Amino acid sequence: MASPRDAAPPWTGPYRSYDLVKELAICIAVVAALATLLTILFSSPDEKPSTIASWARTQPNDFLTTATAELDGSSDTAGYGPPYNHAATGQVIGPIHLQSWLGVSHPVNTAVDYVLAPLATIPNDPALRAALARYVAAPAAQRSAWTDAYAKSIGRAGGSSGAGPVAPMMTSLLALAQSGGLDGALLTSRHFYQTDYTKPLLFLADGSLLSDRAQAQHLLGDQWGMMNETGSYPGQVWLWLYTFWYQIEPFKSSDNADALVWALMMLLSVAFVCVPFIPGVRSIPRWIPLHRLIWRAHYRAHAGRAS
Amino acid sequence: MSVHDASRERSWTARLRARAERALPPEQLLPDRQPAYVASWIYVFGALTIAALVAIVASGLILGLKGPAWWHVTAIGRFFNGIHLWSVEIFFFTMVVHLWGKFFMGAWRGGRSLTWVAGAVTFLIAIAAAFTGYLSQQNFDAQWISTQAKDGLNSVGIGAFFNVTNFGQMYTFHVILLPLAVVLLTAWHVLLVRRHGVVPPYVRSAAAARGEEHA
Numbered sequence A: 001m002a003s004p005r006d007a008a009p010p011w012t013g014p015y016r017s018y019d020l021v022k023e024l025a026i027c028i029a030v031v032a033a034l035a036t037l038l039t040i041l042f043s044s045p046d047e048k049p050s051t052i053a054s055w056a057r058t059q060p061n062d063f064l065t066t067a068t069a070e071l072d073g074s075s076d077t078a079g080y081g082p083p084y085n086h087a088a089t090g091q092v093i094g095p096i097h098l099q100s101w102l103g104v105s106h107p108v109n110t111a112v113d114y115v116l117a118p119l120a121t122i123p124n125d126p127a128l129r130a131a132l133a134r135y136v137a138a139p140a141a142q143r144s145a146w147t148d149a150y151a152k153s154i155g156r157a158g159g160s161s162g163a164g165p166v167a168p169m170m171t172s173l174l175a176l177a178q179s180g181g182l183d184g185a186l187l188t189s190r191h192f193y194q195t196d197y198t199k200p201l202l203f204l205a206d207g208s209l210l211s212d213r214a215q216a217q218h219l220l221g222d223q224w225g226m227m228n229e230t231g232s233y234p235g236q237v238w239l240w241l242y243t244f245w246y247q248i249e250p251f252k253s254s255d256n257a258d259a260l261v262w263a264l265m266m267l268l269s270v271a272f273v274c275v276p277f278i279p280g281v282r283s284i285p286r287w288i289p290l291h292r293l294i295w296r297a298h299y300r301a302h303a304g305r306a307s
Numbered sequence B: 001m002s003v004h005d006a007s008r009e010r011s012w013t014a015r016l017r018a019r020a021e022r023a024l025p026p027e028q029l030l031p032d033r034q035p036a037y038v039a040s041w042i043y044v045f046g047a048l049t050i051a052a053l054v055a056i057v058a059s060g061l062i063l064g065l066k067g068p069a070w071w072h073v074t075a076i077g078r079f080f081n082g083i084h085l086w087s088v089e090i091f092f093f094t095m096v097v098h099l100w101g102k103f104f105m106g107a108w109r110g111g112r113s114l115t116w117v118a119g120a121v122t123f124l125i126a127i128a129a130a131f132t133g134y135l136s137q138q139n140f141d142a143q144w145i146s147t148q149a150k151d152g153l154n155s156v157g158i159g160a161f162f163n164v165t166n167f168g169q170m171y172t173f174h175v176i177l178l179p180l181a182v183v184l185l186t187a188w189h190v191l192l193v194r195r196h197g198v199v200p201p202y203v204r205s206a207a208a209a210r211g212e213e214h215a
Helices: A020-042 A052-058 A060-072 A110-120 A126-137 A140-153 A166-178 A181-187 A198-206 A209-216 A237-245 A257-273 A281-287 A296-306 B003-010 B012-023 B041-066 B075-104 B113-135 B140-155 B167-196
Strands: A015-017 B033-035
Touching: A020 B041, A020 B075, A052 A060, A052 A166, A052 A181, A052 A198, A052 A209, A060 A110, A060 A140, A060 A166, A060 A198, A110 A126, A110 A166, A110 A181, A110 A198, A126 A166, A140 A166, A166 A181, A181 A198, A198 A209, A198 B140, A209 B140, A237 A257, A237 B075, A237 B113, A257 B113, A257 B140, A281 B075, B003 B012, B041 B075, B041 B167, B075 B113, B113 B140, B113 B167
Parallel strands: none
Antiparallel strands: A015 B033
């Protein structure tokens, strides 16, 4: 039950003149002037996006390592689980498996989508066709042996012995990526008009290019990355509480950190909306009387009247 | 009762107008006076938040009319993107000050709970609106934020129907659905403030709560 001192009976005291429309008009002018001044002084950040082509050109070994992991199913995306595939059950909140319950809504088959299907679009290359056919026809154990041998050979002098057809496949994929063809293949594989960047973004995120750039810009998770922005701009500072939980235990080292942080933030959001109904919380402003500062003229006037 | 009066009584339009006038008479909707205790700079932050929202919508309309790639390739586009960005920063700053001010005034007292709820929901929806804006930038920030944020959303199943790596979906949310929600919620919040008035100061004692202080 609310305290009698939380009561707010209708005001029967004096009134003062107050021009709401004038106040709003002045506020709009002030905000417009301030936003214009800040724009002139600081503009806005606009770091160019990474492309698969730029990744393949600047970090060819990382590109090949990532593409090989996509082919043999050992990449982050390949083992992600819902909503991309069934490779894992995803994160849980106790007995609640929201991630798996909602199912695979954006299917990604990393071997087909990132390697086999793009290579199949390259025309007039009989050797590549033969390599692809050999790889697809081989048993799983043989494919795995080839990709393991190839992954170990990346960046080493002396060729890729034991990699079978994977070596020519990856050479062709690197050339396709460096020419920009893989960016287009991943985006327009089904439609000419396309706005869904899920596949190229997941592929890029499996490599090191995005995280290298993010680290340089202080955007990693342990750098409070979710609320930061490139450069020295304030970013989404209102996400500070969400980002905060990732910096401390037990969230920091939990396999279910994302689900736990989200559950906690949803709980806190509901509590925030329900502040007027939560005993104790709704009395805080009475216990910490900052309202005496806000309404000091009112209290002074009434103290004077009382004396 | 004349035929005309009977017709008016049956008219949905007339009944809606009468109900609106009863709920919010014009002098209550746009009052030119306020209780004497409304005399602090903290009251300006609500109006500043609305002003920032006006600047966000205006600059966002210009950016939207020219398309999502325009601001990357023209100086004038970059200028309006700057206005949009800084208006958002001002919006959240003024809204948080307004929020804390209202918290420490206990602004939900006296039957004003719904006013707080409307404001709090607006705050949360505004965070989503700003977030989809960051995802719609078509630059490295958008790439990084989307690939990081997907894990949190996927972990609780939201990613199944709200795909942060789908630019088209995020852009629709950012330029239509969420701004519309923020504007409508803000309008509802303001109408509730006008209907119930500005919360009066805390009384100094339980005895005063019975009415002596306002007399």
